[in-house]
Amino acid sequence: MRVAIAGAGAVGRSIARELLGNGHEVLLVDKSPSAIKVERVPDAEWLLADACEMSSLQEAQLQRCDVVICATGDDKVNLVVSLLAKTEFAVPRVVARVNHPGNESLFNESWGVDVAVSTPRLLSALVEEAVTVGDLVRLFSFKQGQANLVELTLPEDSPQIGNRVGDVPWPTDTALVAIIRQNRVLVPSRDDPLEALDELLFVASADQERRLQNLLSPHDD
Numbered sequence: 001m002r003v004a005i006a007g008a009g010a011v012g013r014s015i016a017r018e019l020l021g022n023g024h025e026v027l028l029v030d031k032s033p034s035a036i037k038v039e040r041v042p043d044a045e046w047l048l049a050d051a052c053e054m055s056s057l058q059e060a061q062l063q064r065c066d067v068v069i070c071a072t073g074d075d076k077v078n079l080v081v082s083l084l085a086k087t088e089f090a091v092p093r094v095v096a097r098v099n100h101p102g103n104e105s106l107f108n109e110s111w112g113v114d115v116a117v118s119t120p121r122l123l124s125a126l127v128e129e130a131v132t133v134g135d136l137v138r139l140f141s142f143k144q145g146q147a148n149l150v151e152l153t154l155p156e157d158s159p160q161i162g163n164r165v166g167d168v169p170w171p172t173d174t175a176l177v178a179i180i181r182q183n184r185v186l187v188p189s190r191d192d193p194l195e196a197l198d199e200l201l202f203v204a205s206a207d208q209e210r211r212l213q214n215l216l217s218p219h220d221d
Contacts, residue, residue: 086112166190
């Protein structure tokens with residue numbers, strides 16, 4: 001797989017090293033000469049250019065890329081590069097970094113973004129996930145928020161404790177993908193019973209999250 005990364009700062013270089021380690025081809029693009037540190041990621045291709053310019057993206061041969069990652073520290077740049085990658089070069093998958101939570105709503109398909117990664121939201125979600133029991137925590141959004149990775153730690157008074165996974169009336173467009181129990185990761189089967197303090201991971205559509213919350217941990221209004 002060929003991947004172009006706009007932004008060769010610490011984040012872009014870290015992503016590049018990870019992808020190269022997994023056997024992918026990587027091109028790093030940055031307009032700042034100080035960011036071109038070939039010795040930090042010697043196996044990557046490097047291009048000194050402004051990723052917001054069509055001529056730069058043509059030089060990068062973006063049409064050959066399977067994925068474009070917009071990893072700069074400037075949300076405006078990430079949006080422009082996402083839009084150009086999708087509309088002008090038909091890149092199949094565009095991943096964009098969100099630096100400021102207030103801009104998160106812009107990172108959607110109208111700007112060419114397939115997956116938006118908000119560092120502040122992710123860190124906040126991981127903090128919440130670590131300390132909350134009985135509350136649904138959104139960890140990650142897929143495909144412009146049409147589906148989310150969510151977590152809920154089953155409280156001791158949940159009405160579903162003791163029920164088998166296959167007997168729980170799960171909402172539509174909801175999939176239980178893992179149960180974390182006492183430091184073990186379980187792939188759930190229909191016959192697995194739910195236990196108190198199970199950490200449940202779901203892929204669920206946004207409009208089903210409230211139903212899922214009420215099913216597992218109903219709150220008194």
